[in-house]
Amino acid sequence: MPGILLGALAIALAYGAAFLPGATTVAPWLMMVGIALLVCSLCLLGTRRRGGARPLALLIGLALLALVLLGGFGAALVLPPEGAAAPLLLGLPRRAALLVYGIGLLPALFLPLIYAFSFDAAVLSQAELRELRSQLADLARERTLE
Amino acid sequence: MILQSAPFPPLRGPAILLVAALYALVTAVIGVWASRRTRSAGDFFAAGRRLGPFALGLAAMASTLSGFTFIGGPGLLYSVGLGALLIFLPASISNCLSAWVLAKRLRLLGEARGLVTIPDAIGARYRSPTAQGLAAVAILIAIVGYLGTNLLALGLLIDALFGTGRAMGIWIGAAAVLAYSVAGGILAGVYTDVFQGAVMAAASSLVFLAALRVGGGLDSMSATILAQEPGFLAPWGSLGPLTALSFFFVFGAGVLGQPHVLHKFYMVKDPLRLRWYPLVMTGAMVVTLLLLFGVGIAVKAQVLRGVLPALAHPDDATPLFLLRFASPLLAGILFAGVAAAIMSTVNSFLNVAAAAIVHDLPRAFRAPPGDELYRGRLATLAIGIAGAVVAQLSGTLVAFLGIFGWGLFAATLVPALAIGLNWSGGTRAGAIASIGVGLGVTLAGETLAFFGVFSFPRGVTVSGLALVLALLTYLLVSRATRRAAPALDADVRLVMEL
Numbered sequence: 001m002p003g004i005l006l007g008a009l010a011i012a013l014a015y016g017a018a019f020l021p022g023a024t025t026v027a028p029w030l031m032m033v034g035i036a037l038l039v040c041s042l043c044l045l046g047t048r049r050r051g052g053a054r055p056l057a058l059l060i061g062l063a064l065l066a067l068v069l070l071g072g073f074g075a076a077l078v079l080p081p082e083g084a085a086a087p088l089l090l091g092l093p094r095r096a097a098l099l100v101y102g103i104g105l106l107p108a109l110f111l112p113l114i115y116a117f118s119f120d121a122a123v124l125s126q127a128e129l130r131e132l133r134s135q136l137a138d139l140a141r142e143r144t145l146e
Numbered sequence: 147m148i149l150q151s152a153p154f155p156p157l158r159g160p161a162i163l164l165v166a167a168l169y170a171l172v173t174a175v176i177g178v179w180a181s182r183r184t185r186s187a188g189d190f191f192a193a194g195r196r197l198g199p200f201a202l203g204l205a206a207m208a209s210t211l212s213g214f215t216f217i218g219g220p221g222l223l224y225s226v227g228l229g230a231l232l233i234f235l236p237a238s239i240s241n242c243l244s245a246w247v248l249a250k251r252l253r254l255l256g257e258a259r260g261l262v263t264i265p266d267a268i269g270a271r272y273r274s275p276t277a278q279g280l281a282a283v284a285i286l287i288a289i290v291g292y293l294g295t296n297l298l299a300l301g302l303l304i305d306a307l308f309g310t311g312r313a314m315g316i317w318i319g320a321a322a323v324l325a326y327s328v329a330g331g332i333l334a335g336v337y338t339d340v341f342q343g344a345v346m347a348a349a350s351s352l353v354f355l356a357a358l359r360v361g362g363g364l365d366s367m368s369a370t371i372l373a374q375e376p377g378f379l380a381p382w383g384s385l386g387p388l389t390a391l392s393f394f395f396v397f398g399a400g401v402l403g404q405p406h407v408l409h410k411f412y413m414v415k416d417p418l419r420l421r422w423y424p425l426v427m428t429g430a431m432v433v434t435l436l437l438l439f440g441v442g443i444a445v446k447a448q449v450l451r452g453v454l455p456a457l458a459h460p461d462d463a464t465p466l467f468l469l470r471f472a473s474p475l476l477a478g479i480l481f482a483g484v485a486a487a488i489m490s491t492v493n494s495f496l497n498v499a500a501a502a503i504v505h506d507l508p509r510a511f512r513a514p515p516g517d518e519l520y521r522g523r524l525a526t527l528a529i530g531i532a533g534a535v536v537a538q539l540s541g542t543l544v545a546f547l548g549i550f551g552w553g554l555f556a557a558t559l560v561p562a563l564a565i566g567l568n569w570s571g572g573t574r575a576g577a578i579a580s581i582g583v584g585l586g587v588t589l590a591g592e593t594l595a596f597f598g599v600f601s602f603p604r605g606v607t608v609s610g611l612a613l614v615l616a617l618l619t620y621l622l623v624s625r626a627t628r629r630a631a632p633a634l635d636a637d638v639r640l641v642m643e644l
């Protein structure tokens with residue numbers, strides 16, 4: 001939860017900074033940090049489970065996601081604009097390539113696989129589903145008796 | 147505007163018409179088949195909980211992407227440069243995000259409580275008919291305008307294909323979607339969505355390859371653009387970094403508040419099969435979004451080379467590219483894809499809005515539910531007609547109503563739903579306050595901006611501002627009211643802790 005609060009605060013500050021004259025260079029950095037914090041914290045919140053640690057693959061995947069977001073957006077903000085003779089990376093200028101291939105494509109290659117292969121440990125296993133259904137059935141029976 | 151509002155160039159020709167007719171025929175056959183299987187309100191609003199991961203992924207993709215992906219998106223890329231992609235880049239992340247945060251909990255809560263709508267989940271989580279009703283009102287407001295703009299786009303497409311005139315095109319389009327939406331509800335909708343999603347993905351990948359061929363490869367197109375207009379290929383295009391990042395925020399996190407997509411999680415047959423949902427959905431979306439990237443860049447390069455004249459309307463990018471450079475058969479398939487994208491989105495909106503009227507609002511007012519299947523069909527018909535009437539009022543009203551879509555869903559539903567179903571510290575007061583703030587800030591901000599009463603600084607989007615204020619409101623009000631908050635229901639707690 002602290003990550004979500006901090007992420008939302010950073011985004012709110014980014015919007016607030018845009019209202020101030022002269023503070024516009026700070027706003028994109030705040031927004032970038034806020035997005036990375038918020039997205040990764042939401043993923044962590046969604047995988048928080050009763051009495052269980054998160055699988056290592058999931059944590060590595062989310063760390064990589066944070067790196068991709070901060071690195072991709074950060075590079076786009078920091079690197080100088082390209083001229084007509086700029087070298088191309090996979091058909092695009094360097095900053096555009098980092099954004100399109102880094103943020104737009106790279107997570108699509110690893111996140112769904114991490115989701116699928118850590119599903120039992122991070123989301124739901126057959127045993128947990130069976131136990132939940134049994135507990136829900138018990139609750140329903142109790143309600144009927146009441 | 148995010149959808150086609152100006153007429154398309156005429157799209158007639160035997161091959162295009164043949165493909166359009168075939169597409170309509172297949173959609174009709176699927177609609178009739180699925181309609182015969184719709185026997186209960188559960189079938190009508192939750193597809194009888196019988197979807198597999200492949201059908202779920204394609205149907206969710208078809209509902210998520212409207213005609214904007216094929217028409218407005220390439221046009222926006224053509225006019226503002228690469229910054230427009232920040233609307234679509236979150237697709238690489240957002241499907242896993244929604245799967246981790248919401249898919250399992252919505253599916254299991256749906257099973258435990260027999261839920262069929264997203265406001266249902268909010269009502270169950272907070273034991274609050276008020277929160278459920280408020281969420282339903284927000285959904286209805288967002289859908290009326292969204293529906294109008296989608297039906298207008300469909301009418302313009304039908305007019306371009308068959309020369310019906312815009313007004314008749316809107317009615318024909320509305321009648322086509324209503325035919326299977328009224329008879330089969332979301333059950334007919336998802337199976338047509340699967341077909342429509344496949345058409346969209348196939349058409350997009352073929353057009354992307356055509357764009358690379360026409361432009362001489364990505365290297366050649368980039369070299370042309372860099373030589374004459376290097377700012378186009380800058381990461382933010384002409385939008386500036388804060389606006390572009392704001393788009394990424396709203397379309398990334400906002401996916402956790404899109405009811406027409408999220409309520410498909412209720413329809414999954416086996417929760418364990420959710421394992422493959424992000425893989426299917428992300429793969430289908432990335433392939434489908436290739437069109438937008440390819441056509442936007444290729445048309446820009448061809449205009450700069452003098453092969454194409456500068457576009458009078460940016461939304462003409464895709465139609466002109468197809469008519470000039472693609473075979474009639476490919477053009478026909480793509481225009482079928484555009485129709486598919488619009489119709490699948492309209493069907494989902496109709497179903498969600500009908501559920502809000504006949505299911506959520508009566509619960510908010512503690513009215514007896516009645517025959518929800520019959521009332522659902524009537525409500526679908528009424529909303530479809532209302533949407534078509536709004537679409538006929540082309541101009542300021544449609545443009546104004548069309549603003550309230552994705553952003554309003556996001557600002558009103560993300561905090562109470564996405565955080566609320568994962569954090570036991572969220573309270574009823576926090577949920578109601580956040581929905582109210584999301585609704586109020588979006589409606590007031592967009593209205594002031596649209597009519598020029600107030601200009602937000604460059605980079606501040608109303609939808610982003612409303613979403614972040616709603617998030618902070620939820621967190622802060624929940625903290626302040628946690629001592630007075632009632633305990634969670636036992637079944638809700640079990641699902642939230644799993």
